[in-house]
Amino acid sequence: MRVLSLRDGTAVCADPERAEHEVMTDLVDPVLVGDELLVHAGVAIRHLGAAA
Amino acid sequence: VRFVDEFRDAQLGQVLAGEILSALEPGRHYKVMEVCGGHTHSIYKYGIDDVLPDNVELVHGPGCPVCVIPMGRVDDGIAVARHENVIFTCFGDMLRVPGSEFTLLDAKAQGADVRMVYSPLDALRIARENPDREVVFFAIGFETTAPSTALTLKRARAENIKNFTCICNHVTIVPPLRALMESPDLRLDGFIGPGHVCTVVGARPFEFIPADYGRPVVISGFEPLDILQSVLMIMLQLSEGRCEVENQYTRVVPREGNLRALEVMAEVFALRPHFEWRGLGFISQSALRLSDAYAEFDAEQRFEVPGVRVADPKACQCGEVLKGVIKPLECKVFGTACTPEHAIGTCMVSPEGACAAYYNYGRYARTAEAV
Numbered sequence: 001m002r003v004l005s006l007r008d009g010t011a012v013c014a015d016p017e018r019a020e021h022e023v024m025t026d027l028v029d030p031v032l033v034g035d036e037l038l039v040h041a042g043v044a045i046r047h048l049g050a051a052a
Numbered sequence: 053v054r055f056v057d058e059f060r061d062a063q064l065g066q067v068l069a070g071e072i073l074s075a076l077e078p079g080r081h082y083k084v085m086e087v088c089g090g091h092t093h094s095i096y097k098y099g100i101d102d103v104l105p106d107n108v109e110l111v112h113g114p115g116c117p118v119c120v121i122p123m124g125r126v127d128d129g130i131a132v133a134r135h136e137n138v139i140f141t142c143f144g145d146m147l148r149v150p151g152s153e154f155t156l157l158d159a160k161a162q163g164a165d166v167r168m169v170y171s172p173l174d175a176l177r178i179a180r181e182n183p184d185r186e187v188v189f190f191a192i193g194f195e196t197t198a199p200s201t202a203l204t205l206k207r208a209r210a211e212n213i214k215n216f217t218c219i220c221n222h223v224t225i226v227p228p229l230r231a232l233m234e235s236p237d238l239r240l241d242g243f244i245g246p247g248h249v250c251t252v253v254g255a256r257p258f259e260f261i262p263a264d265y266g267r268p269v270v271i272s273g274f275e276p277l278d279i280l281q282s283v284l285m286i287m288l289q290l291s292e293g294r295c296e297v298e299n300q301y302t303r304v305v306p307r308e309g310n311l312r313a314l315e316v317m318a319e320v321f322a323l324r325p326h327f328e329w330r331g332l333g334f335i336s337q338s339a340l341r342l343s344d345a346y347a348e349f350d351a352e353q354r355f356e357v358p359g360v361r362v363a364d365p366k367a368c369q370c371g372e373v374l375k376g377v378i379k380p381l382e383c384k385v386f387g388t389a390c391t392p393e394h395a396i397g398t399c400m401v402s403p404e405g406a407c408a409a410y411y412n413y414g415r416y417a418r419t420a421e422a423v
Contacts, residue, residue: 016056022173024203027312038251038304041143041193041200042171045313046251046304 001044003035011044013037059275060098068280069103075287082108083239084286085232085376087225088246089116089404090274096413098276108283111238111376114228114332115246117193118145118402119374122330123362125221126151129190132219132355133164139182141175142190144168145402148395152362156190172204172218179208179216188351189218196248198222198340199313202320205342205349217351220341222321225249226257227338228329233265237377242286244279245271247301254309255297262295273301320346328361330398331371370397373406380407387411 001013001021011023011031023039025031028047038046076082086092092112095101101110114120126149133140133156140156147157147168160166165185169175172189179187191201201218208216225246232238245258250271258269268289272282282300289295299305320343327339342350351357364370368390369383380386380399390396392408399405403412 021170024173024200024207026203027199027310027316038248040196040248042173043200043203045196045199045248045310048304 001037001039003031003033003037005033006031011037013039013044056275059273059277061277064277065103065280068277068284069105072108072280072284072287073105075284075291076105076107077291080107082241082287082290083111084108084242084244084283085111085113085240086244086272086279087113087115087229088244088249089119089402089406090248091244091246091272091279092116092406092409093404094274094276094279096409099413100276100279103280104283108287110244111240112373112379112406113243113376114232114329114374115194115225115249116374116399116402116404116406117197117223118143118149119370119398119405120223120228120329120332121146121149121192121221121398122328123151123364124328124358124360125219126156127153127362128352128357128359129219130154130156130159130164131358132188132351133159133166135186135355137184137186138165138355139178139185139187140164140166140190141169141178141187142166143170143192146190146192148401149398150395150401172201173207176204176208176213176216179213180211183215185215186354187216188355189216190221191218192221194223194225194246194249195252195317198317198321199252199310202316205320205346206316208349209346217349217354218342219351219357220321222340223327223329224323224338224340226260227335228332229258230260231332231335232375233261233267235375238375240267240376241290242268242270244282244286245269245297247271247273247278247305250299250301250305250309252310252313255299255305255307256309258297262297266295268295269297271297271299271301271305273304319343329374331364331374365396368397370399370407373397373399380410383407
């Protein structure tokens, strides 16, 4: 999923179908808008890459 | 889409299939188990088994979270959901899993306040919005999903939310694999390892398979080329006389896993001494409960639950399917009494279940045509 915005340890992310989800980012390194995350059940378990 | 399109190239798939063929020993039949339900889904969605040589057989493993929930646990959930003041939350797949008499969807139709959520965080939001109600989350899943439940409970504690509890059904993947390896019913040549579980737990927990049972494991991604390359890596290990845990999914899986996730899981959960798996029976230390430090969030302590073991329906052969002993088509009720619309067994409910994958991607129809 791609990070769209950030707030209080939670990211709003878009999945490949562009649906938006609230995602906890406590388990990965700090994220920025545009980063790609591997998300399971509302938590990012892996930071896949920085914003291009 | 980044990380997706480049792993769906059909021409490269044909090249990999050719390399797999070249690595095989003539006349030998190979059985490779894909552990994870996500792999089963991809294999049938993309027709991966159709490009494999005839003597390479993919066997489906026990890694579908919904499929392994026993009927008694569904009954426990329904009993809690029927409490007058309870809002019961669960993932969508769970709604249709049969209990001894009803599903959670039936309970909802009968008046229980059962709501589908995409994550435990959604359930916590419902608790925040309904301070006068008890909100219960029915937690299922392997090590990929457990960190989400754990983090959500930590948030509930940090926000001092008192009306949120969880029925914890999280399970761990290694104990059932060890049980399968001890099973005399099954002869396997190698394993396609669960890529997303390994993102959390790392590669090390799977080293017992080559060390104790002499079988290769290749941790795999979920796109078609990932799975084909993983099969090739297994065949190369076998042909070269090697036996180890290899990581095909290096773009995601670090060897040590996600240490923060492991830490939060260790804080919030404790191992259950034993847990019942649908079709597989009781397996020691194969599931998680809430730790004593988080007992206040344990719905099984806040509500009375029946806790009764319920035998699977006689007609259902989910156990044999989950152990890889039979293919879904060999089940007596597949596609007749048991369909995705009217499932008898859990393997027909979840999209990650082997029976649902066979049914939804036309295996049933194609086999019927061939006959």
